[in-house]
Amino acid sequence: MTATKADIIARLQKDIFPLQGFKTALNNTALDKALGPIKNAFPGNHFPLGVMHEFISDSKETVAVTTGFVAGVLAQLIQDDGVMIWIGACKNIFPPAYQSFGIAPDKIIFIDLQKEKQICWAMEEALKCEGLVAVIGEMQELSFNASRRLQLAVEQSKVTGFIIRNNPRSLNTTACVTRWQITSLRSRLPEGMPGVGFPRWKVSLLKVRNGKPGSWDIEFVAGRFRQVNSIPAIPLQVQQKTG
Amino acid sequence: MSKRFVSIWFRQLKTDWLTRRQPSLKQVPFVLVLPDHGRMIITAANEPAKIQGVYTGMVLADARAIITDLQYFDDEPGRAAILLTGLAEWCIRYTPAAATDTPDGLLLEVTGCAHLWGGEEQYLTDIAKRLHHIGYDISIAIADTIGAAWAMVRFGKKINIVEPSRQADALLNLPPQALRLEATIIERLEKLGLRQIHQFIAMPRTALRRRFGQELLNQLDKALGLEEETIQPIQPVVPYQEKLPCLEPIVTATGIEIALQHLLDAVCNRLQQEQKGLRLAILKCYRVDGKMISVDIGTLRPSCNSRHLFKLFEEKIATIEPALGIELFILEATATEDLSTVQKNLFGHKGALDDIELAELLDRMAGKIGAQHIHRFIPDEHYWPERSFKKAALNEALATGWKVSNPRPLHVLPRPQLINVTAPVPDYPPMNFRYMGNLHTIIKADGPERIEQEWWLQQGRHRDYYIVEDEEGKRYWLFRSGHYDVEKTYRWYLHGFFA
Numbered sequence: 001m002t003a004t005k006a007d008i009i010a011r012l013q014k015d016i017f018p019l020q021g022f023k024t025a026l027n028n029t030a031l032d033k034a035l036g037p038i039k040n041a042f043p044g045n046h047f048p049l050g051v052m053h054e055f056i057s058d059s060k061e062t063v064a065v066t067t068g069f070v071a072g073v074l075a076q077l078i079q080d081d082g083v084m085i086w087i088g089a090c091k092n093i094f095p096p097a098y099q100s101f102g103i104a105p106d107k108i109i110f111i112d113l114q115k116e117k118q119i120c121w122a123m124e125e126a127l128k129c130e131g132l133v134a135v136i137g138e139m140q141e142l143s144f145n146a147s148r149r150l151q152l153a154v155e156q157s158k159v160t161g162f163i164i165r166n167n168p169r170s171l172n173t174t175a176c177v178t179r180w181q182i183t184s185l186r187s188r189l190p191e192g193m194p195g196v197g198f199p200r201w202k203v204s205l206l207k208v209r210n211g212k213p214g215s216w217d218i219e220f221v222a223g224r225f226r227q228v229n230s231i232p233a234i235p236l237q238v239q240q241k242t243g
Numbered sequence: 244m245s246k247r248f249v250s251i252w253f254r255q256l257k258t259d260w261l262t263r264r265q266p267s268l269k270q271v272p273f274v275l276v277l278p279d280h281g282r283m284i285i286t287a288a289n290e291p292a293k294i295q296g297v298y299t300g301m302v303l304a305d306a307r308a309i310i311t312d313l314q315y316f317d318d319e320p321g322r323a324a325i326l327l328t329g330l331a332e333w334c335i336r337y338t339p340a341a342a343t344d345t346p347d348g349l350l351l352e353v354t355g356c357a358h359l360w361g362g363e364e365q366y367l368t369d370i371a372k373r374l375h376h377i378g379y380d381i382s383i384a385i386a387d388t389i390g391a392a393w394a395m396v397r398f399g400k401k402i403n404i405v406e407p408s409r410q411a412d413a414l415l416n417l418p419p420q421a422l423r424l425e426a427t428i429i430e431r432l433e434k435l436g437l438r439q440i441h442q443f444i445a446m447p448r449t450a451l452r453r454r455f456g457q458e459l460l461n462q463l464d465k466a467l468g469l470e471e472e473t474i475q476p477i478q479p480v481v482p483y484q485e486k487l488p489c490l491e492p493i494v495t496a497t498g499i500e501i502a503l504q505h506l507l508d509a510v511c512n513r514l515q516q517e518q519k520g521l522r523l524a525i526l527k528c529y530r531v532d533g534k535m536i537s538v539d540i541g542t543l544r545p546s547c548n549s550r551h552l553f554k555l556f557e558e559k560i561a562t563i564e565p566a567l568g569i570e571l572f573i574l575e576a577t578a579t580e581d582l583s584t585v586q587k588n589l590f591g592h593k594g595a596l597d598d599i600e601l602a603e604l605l606d607r608m609a610g611k612i613g614a615q616h617i618h619r620f621i622p623d624e625h626y627w628p629e630r631s632f633k634k635a636a637l638n639e640a641l642a643t644g645w646k647v648s649n650p651r652p653l654h655v656l657p658r659p660q661l662i663n664v665t666a667p668v669p670d671y672p673p674m675n676f677r678y679m680g681n682l683h684t685i686i687k688a689d690g691p692e693r694i695e696q697e698w699w700l701q702q703g704r705h706r707d708y709y710i711v712e713d714e715e716g717k718r719y720w721l722f723r724s725g726h727y728d729v730e731k732t733y734r735w736y737l738h739g740f741f742a
Contacts, residue, residue, distance in 0.1 A: 042698055061718075064653050064654040064739075064741060065717075065720075067653045069742070071249070071653065081595035081596070083595060092655060092656070092657065093652065093655075094329045094628070094651055094652055094653060094655040094739060095632050096622065097650075097651040097652055098653070099645035099647050100650060100651065104645065105620055105632070106619060106620065106621050106622075108620075109619050110618040110620070111616055111617055112616045112617075112618060113612060113616060113742070120519040125607060130600060131599075158599060184716035184717050186712065186714070186715070186716040187687065187716060188684065194689075195687065195688075196688065196718065199741070200716060201742075220742075
């Protein structure tokens with residue numbers, strides 16, 4: 001009797017997901033595999049596609065880290081000749097770097113805009129275009145209404161949207177399905193090895209609709225997100241050896 | 244009523260054309276040459292060159308022996324035809340049926356046209372004067388048949404008028420070449436001493452056919468008007484233009500939208516039929532007060548989708564100031580290209596760069612925010628970071644691959660920022676640096692990666708790049724510009740941020 005009840009609840013839950021903007025048909029197994037432990041936080045254990053994701057950052061360094069994380073996710077999304085649009089201040093972008101994340105930089109179209117209003121308009125237009133893999137927007141503030149418009153646009157077109165908010169004045173409620181914060185962690189190398197190691201990030205999923213928010217220490221290795229154990233604080237020591 | 248034909252002969256079509264473009268060549272002997280079997284053969288010589296004995300078909304080396312300072316230019320095989328087509332289009336002002344007569348003439352059918360200029364003499368004089376004014380040396384003739392006009396223009400005076408039905412009289416004293424015959428027939432006539440048409444025109448036709456073949460009789464009949472000959476008029480390209488005059492002046496945006504929709508449908512319909520796509524279009528609005536306002540749009544890919552084009556115009560309708568009202572709309576496609584239809588992917592494969600939807604999206608963005616804000620980057624073969632990529636058009640292919648041998652930061656500062664560091668000499672990474680008022684202690688570092696200036700582009704100091712990680716795990720791209728030296732002229736800069 002209890003089993004049937006659980007079944008009913010599971011079925012109802014499944015029916016609710018599409019109403020909330022999750023599209024199970026879009027699941028990308030390659031991405032789920034690359035995400036490792038993070039995918040378990042999402043409903044159905046799948047990274048939600050065709051929705052809006054919001055990333056919070058507070059400085060130039062964290063924007064770069066967030067961009068790295070987003071690029072790692074996008075690399076799995078982009079197929080042979082998929083195209084994405086990147087909207088934001090392009091003077092800070094260094095396109096050749098995307099290649100090392102597995103994204104051909106020539107498949108990204110950069111729209112150089114400064115004003116939030118223009119960025120919102122451009123994002124909405126781009127998100128309505130079904131020929132794109134993803135649309136990434138960099139902006140500071142995102143009002144609830146604007147985010148609702150974007151979310152409605154992606155629900156129609158099934159394009160995945162990413163918003164990187166740099167230094168927002170307030171963490172207001174938005175209609176985005178997830179909210180992330182990525183910060184950098186000190187990398188670890190085997191004893192005595194010179195140079196810098198693989199990038200390590202603290203990935204915090206602050207909000208996720210119908211999922212379990214969480215926080216992971218992740219190392220980005222060869223296009224995969226690998227969970228690492230939290231590092232105990234090690235004493236600062238200046239390493240003079242270089243690679 | 245018999246037909247009337249005008250023949251125009253350009254004595255020096257190609258050289259006249261070049262002189263028009265470079266007036267300084269007018270008095271200078273020059274020739275046009277084409278390579279042939281390893282030699283340069285003269286295909287056209289201008290008047291000053293001809294006077295000194297240079298002729299068409301001569302080898303350039305021989306001609307330069309005669310005239311030491313002879314100038315020569317490369318000819319193009321199809322140029323005469325192109326020039327004649329242009330001139331034939333120009334001649335449409337005189338008659339609706341104009342045809343080219345390669346290699347160096349035009350044929351016009353002018354039946355019922357000449358009286359508009361006040362008679363045939365005035366008509367011919369007008370054409371001759373205008374063409375002379377443009378810079379062409381021509382002869383012109385009018386006759387009942389193409390053959391007679393052709394003969395008179397090449398073997399008669401500058402302006403020849405053959406009265407209706409008098410072509411036989413005009414031809415009598417001309418050489419047989421005037422009949423447009425093959426070289427072998429002319430040679431045979433020459434051998435028999437038949438040097439003028441009147442010597443053989445009265446001979447029995449059977450005898451002529453036996454000795455010279457049917458060709459001679461045919462050409463003779465054509466010249467005399469016994470056999471019909473027609474010309475193939477050129478078809479000038481009709482511009483993609485639509486007009487919409489309005490009975491009542493239009494003052495509202497809705498009115499403009501309706502007019503625009505109407506015009507776009509008409510233009511797109513025609514484009515579709517001819518498998519063309521629009522790249523640039525301009526909408527001209529003529530106002531009641533005599534002013535003209537125009538808005539223009541451009542597309543990335545040729546398009547004949549009126550809905551998409553309407554959307555592009557829609558953004559700009561607000562800029563049209565109707566004032567007292569617009570009485571005439573003209574929509575013109577100023578640039579068109581052949582439409583290439585892209586096959587749709589059947590399965591849910593996301594589109595590539597040649598996706599039509601993407602092109603339409605970018606058109607809309609370019610219309611609203613300006614095309615200068617839309618970038619695509621492709622690699623460039625330079626080591627210097629700022630020059631390692633360049634802007635490219637949407638369909639530009641990669642000439643070289645992206646380099647991944649050395650790590651590069653995702654974000655850079657538009658200009659490297661000067662920082663203060665504590666660094667041991669000679670080539671260790673810094674121990675700490677100060678950026679935005681914060682002290683960053685460096686725990687890990689990688690480098691240096693030396694990038695030299697490209698001396699053929701720019702002079703200056705080289706850069707020694709280090710990847711450094713501070714105590715919080717933030718990664719930076721620092722470089723020292725120049726060598727360590729006693730005067731301490733080197734500087735440290737922060738250039739980028741790694742993920």
